[in-house]
Amino acid sequence: MLKKIEDWNYYELLSVERTASRDEIWEGYQAALATYRDGSMALYGLVSEAERELVLGRIQEAFQTLRDPEKRRDYDLALLRHAPYFPPQAAFRKSIDRLEIEEAPPRISLWARIKRLFVKNP
Amino acid sequence: MDKRVWAIGGGKGGTGKSFVAASLGLHLASLDRDVILVDADLGAPNLHTLLGLKAGHPDLGDFLTGAAPSLEAAAVETPFRGLRLIRGSENILFIANLPHFRKLRLLRQIRQLPTQNVILDLGTGSSFNTLDFFLSANPGIVVATPEPTAIENTYLFLKSCIMRVLKLYMDHYKIRDLHQKMLDQIEKNSQSIYGFFKSLMETDRSYGTILYRALRGFRPCLVMNKTRDEHDVLLGRSIADVARKYLLIDMKYLGAIPYDEDVHAALRRLSPYYPGHRDAAAARAIRQMSEELAYSIEFTLRTPPEIRLPDV
Numbered sequence: 001m002l003k004k005i006e007d008w009n010y011y012e013l014l015s016v017e018r019t020a021s022r023d024e025i026w027e028g029y030q031a032a033l034a035t036y037r038d039g040s041m042a043l044y045g046l047v048s049e050a051e052r053e054l055v056l057g058r059i060q061e062a063f064q065t066l067r068d069p070e071k072r073r074d075y076d077l078a079l080l081r082h083a084p085y086f087p088p089q090a091a092f093r094k095s096i097d098r099l100e101i102e103e104a105p106p107r108i109s110l111w112a113r114i115k116r117l118f119v120k121n122p
Numbered sequence: 123m124d125k126r127v128w129a130i131g132g133g134k135g136g137t138g139k140s141f142v143a144a145s146l147g148l149h150l151a152s153l154d155r156d157v158i159l160v161d162a163d164l165g166a167p168n169l170h171t172l173l174g175l176k177a178g179h180p181d182l183g184d185f186l187t188g189a190a191p192s193l194e195a196a197a198v199e200t201p202f203r204g205l206r207l208i209r210g211s212e213n214i215l216f217i218a219n220l221p222h223f224r225k226l227r228l229l230r231q232i233r234q235l236p237t238q239n240v241i242l243d244l245g246t247g248s249s250f251n252t253l254d255f256f257l258s259a260n261p262g263i264v265v266a267t268p269e270p271t272a273i274e275n276t277y278l279f280l281k282s283c284i285m286r287v288l289k290l291y292m293d294h295y296k297i298r299d300l301h302q303k304m305l306d307q308i309e310k311n312s313q314s315i316y317g318f319f320k321s322l323m324e325t326d327r328s329y330g331t332i333l334y335r336a337l338r339g340f341r342p343c344l345v346m347n348k349t350r351d352e353h354d355v356l357l358g359r360s361i362a363d364v365a366r367k368y369l370l371i372d373m374k375y376l377g378a379i380p381y382d383e384d385v386h387a388a389l390r391r392l393s394p395y396y397p398g399h400r401d402a403a404a405a406r407a408i409r410q411m412s413e414e415l416a417y418s419i420e421f422t423l424r425t426p427p428e429i430r431l432p433d434v
Binding site: 032 | 268269270273274277278320356357359360361363364366367368
């Protein structure tokens with residue numbers, strides 16, 4: 001069971017980026033309502049009723065805040081103070097040969113490493 | 123050679139995994155692409171029937187027993203140009219309990235098949251064999267139907283995949299005591315994956331980060347099959363969103379395949395559905411989702427949506 005729903009910020013709740021437009025926020029809100037409505041099949045076997053109600057309440061809260069430009073600005077500032085926002089970076093599986101940890105540093109060839117020892121700006 | 127191994131899996135039987143695999147193979151072959159379909163449903167193989175072929179030899183069992191020298195030698199031509207099939211084994215009792223070394227050999231040979239596209243049609247359930255085939259592929263496609271039973275089993279399948287990925291990484295980094303902790307927390311106490319990571323981040327942040335990154339590399343796709351209205355179509359989007367929040371995986375919703383009575387009729391005639399119904403909505407949906415995955419690098423290069431570690 002998920003314990004800390006308050007860990008999700010409003011953007012995560014509506015599954016939109018922090019740069020989302022008003023229309024995108026509206027769409028995210030509608031999709032979230034459909035997901036967490038009473039009797040939603042998407043939650044079957046994974047999310048309890050009490051939890052569903054809690055998330056639904058927070059979705060309403062999120063939408064009421066993000067639809068209002070002033071409230072949204074205040075919320076964004078508070079969010080930035082809490083944790084800086086880094087636009088998502090591309091991260092991907094590099095091959096089908098084996099599972100790789102994403103965002104691994106690029107492999108440096110032996111020659112490049114040797115060159116680095118002797119050349120200042122290779 | 124630009125090679126792709128597709129795996130079609132899912133938790134529940136009867137959702138249409140083999141139908142999706144066969145249709146995908148037929149579609150790719152119709153584009154002059156070289157395709158090998160592998161019936162990796164070790165318990166109940168029947169992909170050959172969906173292609174209008176009879177069971178027979180050579181099959182996957184022949185490769186595993188050594189009767190066929192290589193996996194490629196077990197592939198048979200189909201009536202469709204460019205499409206070959208490796209039939210499932212008739213010797214089910216032998217093959218369903220595949221020993222570890224045979225599984226590794228099979229996985230290795232699947233990667234080495236000299237073709238652009240390998241499509242694995244996996245069996246139902248969450249056995250280690252099925253999970254490992256699913257995890258070794260990219261993309262791995264989960265097929266579900268808009269029914270509570272199928273959705274429940276889809277989450278179970280995804281959860282099993284997650285546990286398997288984490289275990290593989292724990293083995294790799296030799297942190298086996300953590301594996302026991304994971305089993306205790308997630309299986310016995312039904313604590314969520316999120317909860318497990320949260321407590322792990324508090325106790326051991328470095329391992330938590332490694333495992334979280336490993337988990338983010340697992341990116342299954344979802345297909346909703348047999349949809350009857352727009353609510354069913356949107357349900358797929360909701361499931362992908364819930365999986366992202368509660369299971370912490372970046373699942374891509376590929377789209378929905380509308381319910382079509384002709385699929386059943388084609389099966390009764392023992393003829394494949396796709397070639398005779400190319401203009402039907404279900405065939406269009408198959409085309410759309412395969413094209414999205416086959417032709418764009420967007421899938422592998424796409425940006426994961428924003429979701430941060432629990433206590434950052």
